[in-house]
Amino acid sequence: DVKVTQSSRYLVKRTGEKVFLECVQDMDHENMFWYRQDPGLGLRLIYFSYDVKMKEKGDIPEGYSVSREKKERFSLILESASTNQTSMYLCASLPNRAGSYGYTFGSGTRLTVV
């Protein structure tokens, strides 16, 4: 089975800090995604990537950036963390460009910014 691993389950950071959230998948998937999950809002797409060094903005990219230097790793960066970025962050991967497969998700990182 595909495994998507997020390096931290829980993080607490201070306002203004630069925060890195790491995601690694082990099945050579081309496509990777970062979502944030908030109560009553479901999942909202932050950024996604189809290939190494390639990135596309999702619906809510403001305040975030991403890095994909290797195929298996997709990092989400909060340049200057703010309290409104307190959320659950979910990484996902997909084997090809066809949407019919469905995403495989990591376990999530719950980030608290104080």
Add this chain to the structure above:
Amino acid sequence: AQSVTQLGSHVSVSEGALVLLRCNYSSSVPPYLFWYVQYPNQGLQLLLKYTTGATLVKGINGFEAEFKKSETSFHLTKPSAHMSDAAEYFCAVSGYNNNDMRFGAGTRLTVKP
């Protein structure tokens, strides 16, 4: 563009009762439809999906869903709820492209003994 509406943010049923979680979608192209389940402090797990073919799809843990194009619905059902079904359920829709999957706001299912 695609969108999903899940009716009811919270659903409570008794153990052994029918589970019905409602999902309506909007899509400008033939949709792919998904249900995901999320247990506490975990990521989302694919429960079932509709792509093409048979409109009644069966998933894991005894769940099934029926794609009704005329009603733009993809409701999730299970004949008899179990305590272990307590979780949050998300309906999602996508077209052919990967970047257009959209999720509903989620429905939290509570199962009472």
